[in-house]
Amino acid sequence: MTARLNPDLLHRPGLAAYRLSRALALSRIGSWHSYAVIATPRAGMPAMPKGYSYRIAAHMGEFEAVAGVAGVDLAVAQRRLDDGCVCLIASRGAAPVGVTWISLKPVREDEIAALYDCGGRAAWDLGLHIAPEHRASRAFAALWAATGDWLDMHGLAWSLSRIALYNAASLRAHARLDAQLVGRVQALQIGRLQWLRATIGGQTTLHLSGIARPPKLALAAAIMV
Template sequence: MAAETATAAPGLTARLRATVAELGGPNAVLYWISRALGRAGGIARLHRYVIVLQPVPERPLLKPHRGRSIAVEPLSRDDPRLFDLPLTRAVMDYRFDQGALCLGAVKDGRVIGCLWLCLGPFDEDEVRCRYVREPEGAASWDFDVYVHPDHRTGFAFGRLWDAANGLLRERGARFSASRISAFNAASLKSHAALGAAAVGRATFLRLGPRLQVMVSDLAPRVNISWRDDRPPRLLIPCPPPAQGGENKEGTS
């Protein structure tokens, strides 16, 4: 028994160090608290998000000849191709009911990826929170950017973002905002590669079936709620347009 304990300790220490190196000290502590709460039978849950703003570039990310076999088009609520995605009908209805738009990457008649956008306020589905960007129209809200595993080394991701950015340019949006789990280092890096920058953080503690405590460095900063019809409105400020603009070349 003593030998087993001695062997386990170095493994645990290595995991703790790796988590701190990947997430940073404060987020690593919250990550382990979240894991512990998750094992407590759902009595309490902890979520920590990083809110990012991603600029809408003036030019496409991909050169015109890249990914031409992939078409990106909006998918309506009744489009049967939506069921090519790993989503339930209830999840899709929740999103469409908020006015969200689903862009689908289509290849050989099948949807191989998607990107969701919402131009108005958006209600989170994981915690009780409504994301509001200010000023109105300056930024969309993007979420659930998905590409089928068989196509993740191709151009579907770039094609989805080029279509989304084109739509946002037409509508005058300068940014797309999103929330990323502070415990998901890979997603944070992926967004950073597209120019996203953190503009705030928010931590949510859910206690029992109703009580929620939110602490954020964005207004309203602190909120305690227990009613689904009264979510806190997290205000995400967008900076004013830069003088002269900024041109970004597409990648090869």
């Protein structure tokens, strides 16, 4: 790992990334994305709050019943399931309150052309979403408790993810879970071409490719077992 996640240190680059992203979007020239890659330790994840539970959906039939609280359309959900992700569904009593996704396999990025590969040494989590009416509840803790339980089942100590640098709320939430900053990913897309710069565990790689040929970003070297 490189350093404990400190959202304050990412505030200024996060604002710059947001302004550049907005400017490119408004100009319709292309798009810019800048992410922090973080590792959340199992030891920092909470216990399941009282009155909450979770279940695992590995097939579309299991997911469709909770699609209304998932925050993604069915096409995105199907792609994630096809890629080997499973959906962890948290409930309060009988009511689903939110979902998160997790995988042991390389995961395709939603916004840029990239594959995140933890090499079997950690999980990759993505797409945590809580229904608006439950955001003042313990749903966030329940989803992270579910993630921790899933990691235990697979004998893993870390879950990695990426967060947009300007998403201060998410960065602060992960910092409270003792998350570590392990790298940065930046991508510029113009037409069907993409330039990507990834710094993972202190090693920087550059990739120029078409968006239909996403580079694989190897993350295993940044993971402390």
